[in-house]
Structures are given as structure tokens and as C-alpha cells.
Amino acid sequence: MGAIVLGMLAVFSALALGYAGFRTIIGTIIIILLPFYLLFSNFNISKGEKLIFSIFAAIAIFPSLVYWAGFILPFRAALLGAFAAILLASFAFKIYFRKSQSV
Amino acid sequence: MKIGLKKIEIIAVVILYLAALWMWTLPIQNNSMPFGDVDASSHFAIGDYITSQDKSTYRIPYYMTFRYSGQNSIFPDYLWYPPQYWTNGAIAQIVGGERTLSFFIMVAILSSLVILSSYFLIRNLFGFWPAFLSSFLLVFSTRDYMIYLWGQWPQSLSFAFTPLALYCFFKYHQNYKENQSRPVYLCIMSLFLAAQFLFHPQGMIASIGALALYSAFLAIRYKKIPFKIKHFILSFIILVAIASAFAPFNIGEFFSELFAKQETATAKSFQFDKLLKWYHGIKNDPGLPDFYFEYDKVHGSLEGGLLSWWTLPFLLLGLLALAFRRKEEDIVMLGWFVSFYFLTRLAVFGYGTRDIRMFAYEAHVFYPIIAIGLLSISSISKSEPIKKFLKYGMIAVFLVLAVSVNGASAYKILKGQENSIARINPAQYEAAEWIKANLPENADVYTYGTLGFQNYAAKIKWLGVLSQRHFIVSNDEINMTDYLFIDYTDASALRDQNYANAIQNFEKNLQNSTNVYSKNGIKVYKIDEIKI
Structure with missing residues (x-):
């Protein structure tokens, strides 16, 4: 289902808004939204909550992290750094919850 | 191949949101030049500056100091808003690779997110059709696309979080009633309230008002405070911690403006008449056109006409249905509606500088109530076939009117922006x-x-x-x-x-x-x- 939705977004963005639109929309989903969706996937909440919470948390927290990192790193590097940090956090949570379940 | 109902719903919502995005990007589909009135250029400036410098900034750049120096009353040379909205703009420019088009695509996405948050709340409270119909109508909301065209983008995004704050408190209270002590929903609610502060404090105030009234109604019904005090304290700490951590230079400004009272020299001596009129006689406001305070134009077509009033009977019916039923889901909406009423009349209480701007989220409150009112019509019949006929008949009427009245007007305005002389060429x-x-x-x-x-x-x-x-x-x-x-x-x-x-x-x-x-x-x- 996720692939279908992503496909619909990709086709729409390319047709309506061209290459820049495709890059902006798909890039936003991958770089900003996906890490937060993976993070929220570790918690016992419904699929709808995971999706909506991750969208709205991402647009507030991701720029916060990038902005403050942008004082010590070049802004573009801070963007990649924030992406990596959230991804790492989501995997760390995954491992933590898996371990606590097996114990 | 059988497709489950859940998948059909997901596809319907995706199509709805893509239709919204198509509508709201009409100004930029064939013209990538910047557009936007009033504050638009300001909200482009800082993110664009960050991208060009490849570095974050907390000081206002020279070329913006003439407009905004001093607006942050505590740190006069520092950014006058928290930086998160602008940083999203900078991120869009880098990710999308275009200076203006990528930025405006991000703005269109952020400005239309209320369609998703509203759908999420109403779906969980009332089911698919009230959610779908209200979000469908929100696509054409004059209140929302005008704010978008005027460039009051952070405020617009901030209001989009209110449905989620209400949802989280609703879920918390469901658990609380069943003696399950789980503060997780209150913590997430605090995160969303903090996000509202980061984008525009007005959204946070709108949420706090709605939550306060909702809580008051719950307290009256259940004769006790609808939350645990220690959970409330925890959520308050989370809100303050996130706001302080991510917008430390704007906290003082917020409190400074919050407690600034309207100059008594310009205030009328009695303003209680505002309590009795919905738009309280607002005319000739220097910042807003008259149509902004005419129900038929702002919730119908900008050209007016009899059909532009089509939502009003359903709004009144919806309010009656909520007040009559008074299930907890209904109390959420009633609390939101009553808080909206008071927040748009702050002048009565001496805080007149922001009450007019609170009208910006009127459609978010009204449109779910309109959908509820419309769908409540089918309950007048006890016969199931007639109920079904009425329900789907009214849905068809709703969709036709939404498209032909509201949609046609919205399309004309948004498409008209494409070649507007007000845009940079x-x-x-x-x-x-x-x-x-x-x-x-x-x-x-x-x-x-x-x-x-x-x-x-x-x-x-x-x-x-x-x-x-x-x-x-x-x-x-x-x-x-x-x-x-x-x-x-x-x-x-x-x-x-x-x-x-x-x-x-x-x-x-x-x-x-x-x-x-x-x-x-x-x-x-x-x-x-x-x-x-």
C-alpha cells in the first residue's frame, strides 16, 4: 500500500510540477518524513497515528535539529546529519524494544 | 482482486489530498516566479538567506532590519519568529534544487496539511463520511487559501496542529476514564502544542482554548478534573522544554506580546456588543477586505449569491445535533466551537490586537460541523432504505455544491494568480x-x-x-x-x-x-x- 501511495505522489508531482516538484515532494518524504515514520513505528500506536504523528512531528522537529546543527556544520551537512540522527534513533529504539521484549 | 474497504479509504484520502495539492499549486504550475502579499516575502527571506550562506542565522540580515529590527522586543536584532518554518523552506530549496519553485511547493504542502489533520481527528471521532466531506470542503476554504495567498504561512501551519492536540487529549481521556494511567497521549499533545509555538503562537493559543473548554465540559459532565495533575505537569514541562530548546530567543517575545493590552485611547468604552454579532460589525479593517467578514462570500463563492449560503443551514443543524447528542466526540467539537467564539472576541477582554486574526481557522471548526449537520438529516427517518437514500443523496448534494460553488470560486482565484501582475516577472x-x-x-x-x-x-x-x-x-x-x-x-x-x-x-x-x-x-x- 505504501508503494502505491508513493507511486501516486511521484506521478502527481512529476506531472503537475515537473522535475523540481518530483524532487521536492519525494525528497521531502524520504529525507524528512520517512525517518520519523520509522521512529514512530517502534511504538504501540495505530497505523494512522504513526503516519499522521510522524508527518506533523517531522515538520517541527527535523527543521529544529537542522537549524541548530547549522551553526556548527554547513547547513547542507546539518540536513544530512539530522536525517542520519533520526534514522539511527529509530533503529536504536527498534533494538531496545526488541531486547526488552526478549528479556 | 478484492480490495478491502480500508485500502479504498486510503486511496480516497490520497486522491483528496492530491486534488488539494493540485488546486493549491495552481499559481506555480506554469509560473515559478514568487507570489504572495503582505508577509510572504518575509517568510521566504530567512530560509533563502540560510540556504545561500549555507549556515543558520539568528540575527536579522541587513536588508531585513529595516522592517523587522525591534519586532523581537527582548532581542531586537534577532529573528522575530522561531526559525522552524523558514528552515523548512531552506530544506525544500536544497532537497528540490530550485530557489523559488521548491520553496513554494513546500509552502503549498504545509498550508494544506490541515486537510489531513482535520480528516484524522474527524475520522476517529465520527467516521469516514464526516471526515471526508469536511476535508473535501476545506480544499476550497476561502479562509485558508486567502491566508496562503497573503503569505501568513506560519500561522496557517500552526492552526493545522489543533485537530491533533484535540485528538491526543480525547484519546488520553478515553484511557483516563477506564482508569488506565497512560500519559503518552498527553506527551504527544505537548509536542504538538510546542510545534504550534514554534510556527506561530496563535495556533497554540487556539489549541489551549479548545482544550480548556473541552476539559471544562468534561469536568461538568463527570464532576471531576479530566486528567491527572502529575500528567498535566509533565505535559507542561515537555511543552516548555521543547519551546525553550528550539526557540530560546522567542519565548520572551511571546510573553511580552501576550500581556500587551490594547491601547485604551483607541478602544471603545463598551465592546460587549461584539458578543452578540458573529463578525461583530468588522468593516474597513486596514489589513483585511470586507468580504473576509461576510459569511456567504467566505464560506461559499466570492461572487456571493443565494447558493453561497448553502452551508449555513447545515452548520446550524450540526450545532443542534452536537448539542442534542452530547456524546464525548460531540463535546470535543462543542469545546472547539465555543473556544473559537471567545478567541474571536478577545477585544471584549482587552486583548483586541489578535482576535480578528483568529478568524483564520474558522473553516477548520465549521466544516466538520457542517458535514455532521448534513449527515444528521438521514436520522430523521426510521426506515433503513430511506435513511440510506437520504444519506447518499445529501452526500451527492454536498459534493455538487462544494465543487460548483466553493470550488469554482477557489479555482478562479488560485488560477488567476498564475499571471497576476502582482507577481515578480x-x-x-x-x-x-x-x-x-x-x-x-x-x-x-x-x-x-x-x-x-x-x-x-x-x-x-x-x-x-x-x-x-x-x-x-x-x-x-x-x-x-x-x-x-x-x-x-x-x-x-x-x-x-x-x-x-x-x-x-x-x-x-x-x-x-x-x-x-x-x-x-x-x-x-x-x-x-x-x-x-
Whole structure:
């Protein structure tokens, strides 16, 4: 289902808004939204909550992290750094919850 | 191949949101030049500056100080808003690879997110059809797309979080009633309240108002406080911690403005009449057009007409249904509605500077109630076949009217932006880029010929932020002028020879000045002294 939705977004963005639109929309989903969706996937909440919470948390927290990192790193590097940090956090949570379940 | 109902719903919502995005990107589908009135250029400026410097900033750049220095009353030279909205703009420019188009696509996404958050809340409270119909109508919301065109983007995004804050408190209370002590939903609610503060505190105030009224109604019903005090304290700490961590230079400004009272010299001695009129007689407001306070135009078609009133009976029916049923889901909406009423009448309590701006989220409150009112009609019959007929008949009526009345009006306005003369044209954009690359950072530029002093100088402000140079918009700055920007392009677009002649006459005075740029109807002169 996720692939279908992503496909619909990709086709729409390319047709309506061209290459820049495709890059902006798909890039936003991958770089900003996906890490937060993976993070929220570790918690016992419904699929709808995971999706909506991750969208709205991402647009507030991701720029916060990038902005403050942008004082010590070049802004573009801070963007990649924030992406990596959230991804790492989501995997760390995954491992933590898996371990606590097996114990 | 059988497709489950859940998958059909997901596809329907995706199509709905893509239709919204298509509608809201009409201004930029065939024209990537910037648009937006009033504050739009300001909200582009900082993110764009961050991208160009490849570094974050907390100080206002030189070219913006003339407009915003001092607006942050605690740190006068620092950013006047928390930086998160602008940073999203910068991220969009980098991810999308385009300076303007990528930014405006991000703005369209952020400005239309309320369609998803509203769907999520109403779906969980009332089911698919109230959620789908109300979000469908929100696609054409005049309140929302006007705020989008005017450039009040952070405020617009901030209001989109209110449905989620309400949802989280609703879920918390469901667990609380069943003696399950789980503060997780309150913690997430605090995260969303903090996010509202980061984008625009007005959204946070709207949520706090709705939560307060919802809690009050719950307290009356269940005769006890609807939350644990320690959970409330925890959520308050989370809100303060996130806001302080991510917007430390804007906390003081928020409290400073919150406790600023309206000047009593300009306030009327009694304003209780505002409690009895919905739009409380607002007319001739310097910042907003009259139609903004006419129900038929703002919730129907801007052209007015009888059909523009079509939502009002369903709104009244919806309020009756909520007040009659009073299930907990209904109390959420009633609390939101009543809080909206009071927040749009802050002038009665001495806080008159922001109550008019609170009307911006009126559609978010009204449209779910309208959908509920419409769907409640089918309950008048006890016969199942008639109920079904009424339900789907009313849904069809709703969709037809939403598209033909609200949708047609919204399409006309948004499509009309595509070639609006109020937008920067390619020649102006190219000249601004040249200025950015070639003139000193502290250059002061006066434009002669660009349309706009009569429209809050929106276009001139755009030239300023695109060139990242100070473009003079105030008469008391004219003597600072180092460069003159002589612009024939708007006169040419209007095919106004008198206008062009006036610019030519002015340009004759510049024979002894150095022409540093001349292209596509725009010239830039280095001058020693301005004579206007």
C-alpha cells in the first residue's frame, strides 16, 4: 500500500510540477518524513497515528535539529546529519524494544 | 482482486489530498516566479538567506532590519519568529534544487496539511463520511487559501496542529476514564502544542482554548478534573522544554506580546456588543477586505449569491445535533466551537490586537460541523432504505455544491494568480539575482517604476529578499539610496504609455550616473545623491 501511495505522489508531482516538484515532494518524504515514520513505528500506536504523528512531528522537529546543527556544520551537512540522527534513533529504539521484549 | 474497504479509504484520502495539492499549486504550475502579499516575502527571506550562506542565522540580515529590527522586543536584532518554518523552506530549496519553485511547493504542502489533520481527528471521532466531506470542503476554504495567498504561512501551519492536540487529549481521556494511567497521549499533545509555538503562537493559543473548554465540559459532565495533575505537569514541562530548546530567543517575545493590552485611547468604552454579532460589525479593517467578514462570500463563492449560503443551514443543524447528542466526540467539537467564539472576541477582554486574526481557522471548526449537520438529516427517518437514500443523496448534494460553488470560486482565484501582475516577472527576478551577485551587501536600492507602493509594497519587498539587498519602502530611508532600480516592465505589462513616459522622464535625471545593469526593461544606476 505504501508503494502505491508513493507511486501516486511521484506521478502527481512529476506531472503537475515537473522535475523540481518530483524532487521536492519525494525528497521531502524520504529525507524528512520517512525517518520519523520509522521512529514512530517502534511504538504501540495505530497505523494512522504513526503516519499522521510522524508527518506533523517531522515538520517541527527535523527543521529544529537542522537549524541548530547549522551553526556548527554547513547547513547542507546539518540536513544530512539530522536525517542520519533520526534514522539511527529509530533503529536504536527498534533494538531496545526488541531486547526488552526478549528479556 | 478484492480490495478491502480500508485500502479504498486510503486511496480516497490520497486522491483528496492530491486534488488539494493540485488546486493549491495552481499559481506555480506554469509560473515559478514568487507570489504572495503582505508577509510572504518575509517568510521566504530567512530560509533563502540560510540556504545561500549555507549556515543558520539568528540575527536579522541587513536588508531585513529595516522592517523587522525591534519586532523581537527582548532581542531586537534577532529573528522575530522561531526559525522552524523558514528552515523548512531552506530544506525544500536544497532537497528540490530550485530557489523559488521548491520553496513554494513546500509552502503549498504545509498550508494544506490541515486537510489531513482535520480528516484524522474527524475520522476517529465520527467516521469516514464526516471526515471526508469536511476535508473535501476545506480544499476550497476561502479562509485558508486567502491566508496562503497573503503569505501568513506560519500561522496557517500552526492552526493545522489543533485537530491533533484535540485528538491526543480525547484519546488520553478515553484511557483516563477506564482508569488506565497512560500519559503518552498527553506527551504527544505537548509536542504538538510546542510545534504550534514554534510556527506561530496563535495556533497554540487556539489549541489551549479548545482544550480548556473541552476539559471544562468534561469536568461538568463527570464532576471531576479530566486528567491527572502529575500528567498535566509533565505535559507542561515537555511543552516548555521543547519551546525553550528550539526557540530560546522567542519565548520572551511571546510573553511580552501576550500581556500587551490594547491601547485604551483607541478602544471603545463598551465592546460587549461584539458578543452578540458573529463578525461583530468588522468593516474597513486596514489589513483585511470586507468580504473576509461576510459569511456567504467566505464560506461559499466570492461572487456571493443565494447558493453561497448553502452551508449555513447545515452548520446550524450540526450545532443542534452536537448539542442534542452530547456524546464525548460531540463535546470535543462543542469545546472547539465555543473556544473559537471567545478567541474571536478577545477585544471584549482587552486583548483586541489578535482576535480578528483568529478568524483564520474558522473553516477548520465549521466544516466538520457542517458535514455532521448534513449527515444528521438521514436520522430523521426510521426506515433503513430511506435513511440510506437520504444519506447518499445529501452526500451527492454536498459534493455538487462544494465543487460548483466553493470550488469554482477557489479555482478562479488560485488560477488567476498564475499571471497576476502582482507577481515578480522573470526580468525582475533576473535583475534581482544580478544585484545579489554584484552589489555590496549593504547597498540601499530605490526602485522607480515597480508596481507596488499602493499594495503594501509587496513587489518591492520581494525584490529586496530575492536580491538580498535593502530595497527602500519607507520615505524616511530615501536619502540612503546608493542605487536606483529603474523598472519599465510593469508599465510594459500594463501597456500603460503614460506610466512608461513618467519613468522615462525620471530617468533623464540620471545622465551623469553610472549605469551598471541594463536588460529586459530594467536598469540599475549607481548614484551619489537621489533627487525625487
